[in-house]
Amino acid sequence: MIGKKIAEELNKQVNREFYSAYFYLSMSAYSDFLGLKGFANWFIMKNQEETQHAMKIYKYILDQGAQMKLLPVEQPPSIFDSPLAMFENTLIHEQTVTQQFNELVDLAAAKKDHATHIFLQWFITEQIEEEATVSEIIHKIKLVGGKGDGLFMIDNQLGQLAQGMATGSAG
Ligand code: FEO
Numbered sequence: 001m002i003g004k005k006i007a008e009e010l011n012k013q014v015n016r017e018f019y020s021a022y023f024y025l026s027m028s029a030y031s032d033f034l035g036l037k038g039f040a041n042w043f044i045m046k047n048q049e050e051t052q053h054a055m056k057i058y059k060y061i062l063d064q065g066a067q068m069k070l071l072p073v074e075q076p077p078s079i080f081d082s083p084l085a086m087f088e089n090t091l092i093h094e095q096t097v098t099q100q101f102n103e104l105v106d107l108a109a110a111k112k113d114h115a116t117h118i119f120l121q122w123f124i125t126e127q128i129e130e131e132a133t134v135s136e137i138i139h140k141i142k143l144v145g146g147k148g149d150g151l152f153m154i155d156n157q158l159g160q161l162a163q164g165m166a167t168g169s170a171g
Pocket residue numbers: 017020049050053094097130
């Protein structure tokens with residue numbers, strides 16, 4: 001059993017993870033609109049990952065005998081300045097998510113909730129990997145100047161990466 005405050009804050013995190021899923025789905029749609037199918041597939045893969053994150057926390061709340069209260073999911077932006085901007089937005093977003101998990105860990109420690117503290121460690125590790133991956137992609141897009149043949153090469157790479165992750169052979 002977890003305390004009321006912890007359950008409330010985890011419940012909010014479920015909502016934020018669903019927002020992340022929605023945010024990436026929106027970027028996938030915009031990438032598709034731009035003709036960048038690899039970008040679109042990469043963001044779809046992110047959409048699926050974020051949905052899994054939400055469900056992982058959802059299951060934890062229920063396993064701990066607390067109630068779930070599904071909250072409205074905020075509307076994400078639907079237009080982005082450029083392919084580079086989508087990844088820059090992704091990095092800023094993930095940095096915010098990292099901060100949210102840090103605050104959840106602080107709360108679990110303050111409440112001496114060891115189970116939740118251990119449960120959250122997976123997310124802390126996951127955030128390190130996510131920020132590193134996105135930073136690397138930003139670096140590559142900047143290297144090619146964010147357009148032309150270089151951008152299509154990155155589009156191709158992102159498509160392969162998404163496919164590899166979907167089949168479990170990479171990342
Ligand atoms: Fe759910 Fe991208 O962290």
